Amino acid sequence: MSEEITSLKNSKWLASRLGLSLTSIERSRTKKSADTPPYIKINSSIRYDELTVEKWLAEKLQANTPKEINSTKDQEVANV
Numbered sequence: 001m002s003e004e005i006t007s008l009k010n011s012k013w014l015a016s017r018l019g020l021s022l023t024s025i026e027r028s029r030t031k032k033s034a035d036t037p038p039y040i041k042i043n044s045s046i047r048y049d050e051l052t053v054e055k056w057l058a059e060k061l062q063a064n065t066p067k068e069i070n071s072t073k074d075q076e077v078a079n080v
Contacts, residue, residue, distance in 0.1 A: 006049060006051040007049075007050050008040065008047035008048065009047065009048050009049075009053070010045075010046070010047060010048075011025050011029075011046055013048070014037070014048050014053065017053065029046065037052060037053045037056035038056065
């Protein structure tokens with residue numbers, strides 16, 4: 001399994017991307033919450049792969065979207 005790493009971003013970037021405070025990001029990460037995307041630890045630095053974060057967001061969106069809406073969106077895309 002060889003996934004390409006796009007670019008590594010810091011926690012401040014993630015906080016901005018998610019519209020959360022840096023403190024919220026750090027707290028979620030230390031609690032190992034599912035509300036924080038996977039990260040890479042390099043020495044004492046925490047980094048997030050941009051592509052992995054985008055995939056994580058898409059999965060969270062799909063999981064939180066009612067099936068009827070997903071089904072309707074799939075039909076609309078098929079009709080285009």
